[in-house]
Amino acid sequence: MAVTLAELARRFQGRVRGNPELVIERVAPLESAGPQDIAYLSDKKYFPVLANTAAGVVILSESDASEYGGCALIVTDPHLCFARIAQWLHPYPVFTPGTHPTAVINSDSRIAKTAWVGPHSVVEDGVEIGDDVYVGPGCFIGNHVTIGARSRLVGHVSIGDRCSIGEDCLLHPGAVIGSDGFGYARNGEQWQKVPQLGRVIIGSNVEIGANTTIDRGALNDTVIGNGVKLDNQIQIAHNVHIGDNTAIAACVGIAGSTRIGKRCTLGGQAGITGHLDIADDVHITAGSLVTSSIKQAGAYSSSLKAEPAEKWRRNAARLHHLDEMARRLTKLEEKLQQQSEEHEN
Known part of the structure; x- marks a missing residue:
């Protein structure tokens, strides 16, 4: 399917910056998009990729639009807009009943x-x-x-x-x-x-x-x-x-x-x-x-992140002593509390 940028903006409530008559044929990622492709940016960590993209159009938020000088479709939620455009440009194959x-x-x-x-x-x-x-x-x-x-x-x-x-x-x-x-x-x-x-x-x-x-x-x-x-x-x-x-x-x-x-x-x-x-x-x-x-x-959450095996083995060994360490800590706290009260008296 081929469609103009103006039509995409009308259908998906975006603002065009650049040539509204530019024809778009498909969606693609920023790093491999070509002149007839539309890509999107939803995370600032991809700014370096954005600077070198060959995409015909990039879907951007208002706050990120200043980071790119090319043709853009500016919307509130670039990822959501990209998903809707992708579904429209790439529908399921038509079948004969x-x-x-x-x-x-x-x-x-x-x-x-x-x-x-x-x-x-x-x-x-x-x-x-x-x-x-x-x-x-x-x-x-x-x-x-x-x-x-x-x-x-x-x-x-x-x-x-x-x-x-x-x-x-x-x-x-x-x-x-x-x-x-x-x-x-x-x-x-x-x-x-x-x-x-x-x-x-x-x-x-x-x-x-x-x-x-x-x-x-x-x-x-x-x-x-x-x-x-x-x-x-x-x-x-x-x-x-x-x-x-x-x-x-x-x-x-x-x-x-x-x-x-x-x-x-x-x-x-x-x-x-x-x-x-x-x-x-x-x-x-x-x-x-x-x-x-x-x-x-x-x-x-309840999971533990992966660590170097040697460090994990040391920590796992200490886990077996947690009850004993907790009891010792409680006794120390009780003793310190008792000494504090005696000092005050």
């Missing part, structure tokens, strides 16, 4: 005439697929699943029986929705499986990354709210509830029956133990382990 000859579709399923079911996909009994849905190659859609309008299963996505996907969702390759939760009762030295009878309910405008798994509920449902964004290789256990517009980075593990509020963020490799409540607007940094409920909004 229908079903591939190799797709296996149960006659009892209802598939909108504007939807597409790709090669080697399987659609089971009682499935409902909405308008403009794209089901890519190799997908499995279980019995009585519903998929809302304009949702997109990129390929090799599996959706278990009775699960529900909202409108405008994006599921990347390898995502598994509605696998059995990890539920077992001990039977002597063995384990008795507990049937997982709930569903997974996914709201609208949700993105689920590659190889992310969301288990169905044991009795009640696992629920993913509207606008939730899940990165790759996340594990969400049975009966978890995730509030609207929460974003979770890669390799996070969330144990069963935890409830996470709205607008939260979880950094990569964070771990959340089961049966916890996380309030709205909580931000958990990468690598943190959360073992108790969080009732107040804010940022939380």
